[in-house]
Amino acid sequence: MAILINENTQILIQGITGKSGALQAKVMKQYGTKVVAGVTPGRGGQEVEGVPVYDLVSEAVRAHRIDAAISFVPAVFAKDSCMEIFDVGIKFLVLTTEGITDHDMVDIVAYARTKGARILGPGTAGLISPGKSKAGAHPPRMYTEGRVGVISKSGALSYEVGKNLTEAGIGQSTVLSVGGGPVWGMTQKDVVELFQADPETEIIVLLGEIGGTMEEEAAEYITNHLNKPVVTMIVGRAAPVGKSLGHAGAIIEGNKGTAAAKLELLQKAGARIASSPREIIQIIKEMRGE
Amino acid sequence: MAILINENTQILIQGITGKSGALQAKVMKQYGTKVVAGVTPGRGGQEVEGVPVYDLVSEAVRAHRIDAAISFVPAVFAKDSCMEIFDVGIKFLVLTTEGITDHDMVDIVAYARTKGARILGPGTAGLISPGKSKAGAHPPRMYTEGRVGVISKSGALSYEVGKNLTEAGIGQSTVLSVGGGPVWGMTQKDVVELFQADPETEIIVLLGEIGGTMEEEAAEYITNHLNKPVVTMIVGRAAPVGKSLGHAGAIIEGNKGTAAAKLELLQKAGARIASSPREIIQIIKEMRGE
Amino acid sequence: MKLFEFQGKRLFKEFGIAVPEGTVFTASQPLLESMAAPKVLKAQVLAGGRGKSGGIKVVRSGVIDQEALNGLFTQIIEDEPVQAVLIEDMANILQEFYLSMTFLGSLATPVLIACPAGGMDIEEVAHNTPEKILRIHLNPLTGPSDYQVRTIAKEFGLKSSKELAHIINQLWKMFRHYEASLVEINPLALTSDGLMALDAKVVLDEKAAFRHTAAYNALLAEQEDILQTGEEVSSTKGDTITYVPLDGTVGLISDGAGTGMLTLDLIKDSGGNAANFCEMGGLTSPEVMYKAMEIVMANLDIKSLLVVLIGGFNRMDDMAEGIIRYRQDHGMRVPMVVRMCGTMEEVGKEMMRQADIPTYEDLIEAVRNAVSLAGGNA
């Protein structure tokens, strides 16, 4: 199982001829990801790492079954390229691009919703279902197949925790980062929901950050719907308190947003609290009675 | 059962204080339709035929469970009032308004799709599930409860056929008209699909007109998915051939649009062809072995 | 409302879509100075098929004088006398494309239609090689996307999609702004000066007139000026009445398009011929009923009048009021057959009884009677 991608998922890379796209095409293929097509306007007919390149997504879907896409398209072109993905009916897009404007991003998410599609990102490091497939930056050697699902906001933090888990002999079902916002596609809550439905995932590790209300929303879902154990770590406990923008930020966030507020809600929801990757390992071992 | 509305459906009337809205509120209530709320901006607090009137749809849904809405709002305000319906989560709207511009109408349908909502109309006479509920203009005495589903483009034609069926002792599950276009919400195909899923409907009567390609699309669905008998009548056989607009009309319609083309496809799809309401009765009686 | 080519091109120009330089002349307006070739002279008619009917003259050398113009003004294209001619600079055409935007009604979506082979034979191309025609659904909430433009540019064999993107985006803005039912550029020509609209077929949605009163009225007034010596416009405006004249003797009025067409079919099946198709819409007043009778009775060929009413939103008392008032004001020079049922039918029928006008219950019976009264077979 795992969530979102597995050994059968056929993936298209948007922006495959760019530096990052080409490198990740190589790493992903080496890992075993089924990269079946790439798209870069004007480069149709070329090949990158043995993957055929098309000018248009519509040409790629005529030639291949595509289950998911990962985009390395620059922010300037992101909105159009996302719409191109959703218009052909692809239902899952990993959007690694950073620097997409907030207004473009709300348009992209609104459009995805009209098509029933999911976006991971923007600015996401992507995801890995260890031993099966990866779409994004997760360094393969830091992961091993298993039954712990890891959700992070930040990419590097999901590497850090994956590395610690793997070194401790704890395997993962899927590890992913939702990206840094301020406007997201999939949220931590959305991913918790998927892990809840995934029989292969036994324990969920939820990695949060100060600011925003995403962890609070996940906590609410956990309280009301989740029946799997959760370990959580909120980073930024030592960070200075940020200033909110105008009154609107304060009105929206209310008393939420601080590490203390998030931890309190997650604890109430039944999650175990860790303050370092090492503590995450300890708690999981305890949960497993090891 | 029946489709779209039944004895439990709670209905909101938009534009209830207008001449047509108020009259239909009365007729619908007399028939037994559960008309639970009305909306007219600026008239909040009033009552029409014992139905409470609100300024905003959001106020009505706070006070009542609303399953469907019927709108008598003038064309000028139609787009906004439709969005108001869909934004509160109402999933079925009977849009009787005529004269909505085509551009407004494609916006309304696109918006409804983003919310997973259905629109019957515009310019529809609405629908009746005899003996259970009616939302629209169908004159009660022309209908009687039974197992024939009737789909019409034109309202009056659905009265005409309903009247003939009832006089011949043939009852109906639901009778509806999708409206005259040129841009529609629900199409004949969409309604055939609903009748297919309705165990109460045994025979489907499909009433079409020359022009457009809606009957052809229904024929395709019938060919591939339907396992209930269909009787069809296409009116306008004697009408002069219309002129298409520019080349675009000809390109879109191709060889479709004529009564002959529609009848040929429907016949291939297995439908029985009638050329008058009396023939419809005869065919249904034959089908039933009467 | 169909626009003349020159009107459509003016809208194109307003939205920054390149068109050839040109001037319009009406029949009453003489050519004061002769113009130097090369020019294209194009008859301005609302009918289609102008090119194949000789309504376009290309003058490659010499001068364009009144005589050349008169050659077009004497033409009649599909029953439409030529009342205006557009004289345009001749473009240096490298390639001709087809581009239009309209609606797919039953999918309720705007559609962009594009074909790399534009020009007069587009319908044949559509028929013989349908795969050459791109039908691209446009999302009304977002408009055309760049990738959609690139899809077309690739099909057209254009190296850069930039100029095409400008045209498609501006055409979309115009389509939306003026609430057109159709905007068609055929051909969209690649010329030595870039992409240019060599023809314009624009149809505006009359339902949108309330939102564009000034613009629509100005276009209409201009058309009436040009058409004044031509035939009277046969369709009525300002209400929901649809009127189409036909050749027969049975005048027909219905309160629904579907029952109207059914009645038309039944008249024919009964051996009669309808004099017209006249449909009032499903929600109308006594005044509209009255007006429909005026329109239909103005046809002197009528031998009987068949009124088919089956009221849903329409109230039979309102309809009876309109019919009775018309008869009071004008009398009836031919026999009238009225089928009346539906909403408020008791009241309506009672009114008719008191006015001594019989009503029918059954449609077929009413049809046969009307056909027989008109001297038909039934």
Added chain:
Amino acid sequence: MKLFEFQGKRLFKEFGIAVPEGTVFTASQPLLESMAAPKVLKAQVLAGGRGKSGGIKVVRSGVIDQEALNGLFTQIIEDEPVQAVLIEDMANILQEFYLSMTFLGSLATPVLIACPAGGMDIEEVAHNTPEKILRIHLNPLTGPSDYQVRTIAKEFGLKSSKELAHIINQLWKMFRHYEASLVEINPLALTSDGLMALDAKVVLDEKAAFRHTAAYNALLAEQEDILQTGEEVSSTKGDTITYVPLDGTVGLISDGAGTGMLTLDLIKDSGGNAANFCEMGGLTSPEVMYKAMEIVMANLDIKSLLVVLIGGFNRMDDMAEGIIRYRQDHGMRVPMVVRMCGTMEEVGKEMMRQADIPTYEDLIEAVRNAVSLAGGNA
């Protein structure tokens, strides 16, 4: 990019939203003629809470002279010396509302926030009577609907929604056109002259600068002119580096916000204090690594430098190149602790080995070492 009130109001005016007449004065620009009361003098600072800090003076009678202005120019509001003052006509306020548009990030939707009780105490209202605050999700593909405006008008107790509709629609257009992260009108005042924006808080999305180069640059240049005598802007521009100065002695660079914050927590848990937070983003070049070191090392309080790298999209060979080049160019005046792993880590570590810079594998070990080298507890 936060805008000054007067800049925000200029944008409001551009979009047809009424604001009081006013003029801006900078500290270096004397008041040439005294002005007649009633006027409102408003310190122009980017910080919030200005009203409660005495940054607004209402002069009801007499004249406004240089002395009155100077009273504001000598103020410091939340560490920000007042460098500009806006002098405005006083409005005749009947009622004060709150209105803003921003984003709900995790729902990915624009939101319109409205409250019938606007003014300085809005946050208290939000806290004490949250039911008074309307949060209306706006669909980015369609913008505000009339019924949403009517919903607010009813809550505000306005008889007609027409003027409010104009303001909300224009505010939406401005929000979208300038790609603002926030547009806030508090108070939106009902005055004897109609609805008027008495304050403006506008924050632009710096990521959108590529699309609005001229406009954003002009606003920024204007801010720099005003702030020139003030403190240096501490954050860097033009790349993905986030830099926040802190009080401690351990310089910190990370290639991810999450691991950066985790490291900050671990430094504190180890008894140390970070001198800063500096995060480079997950996809950067050797040049960015080099620049991050320049920025962090410019702080003379630093006793050790901790570089935490865990590469996904970032390549460790690129990071090593940046570090080594910086050390070649500038030397290192404090000890450096580098944790390096992830993409291309073998190559990166080999480069570091050849440059004789040790690398760590374990994060906690690296943190403790850096804290200890800075003279902390670990």
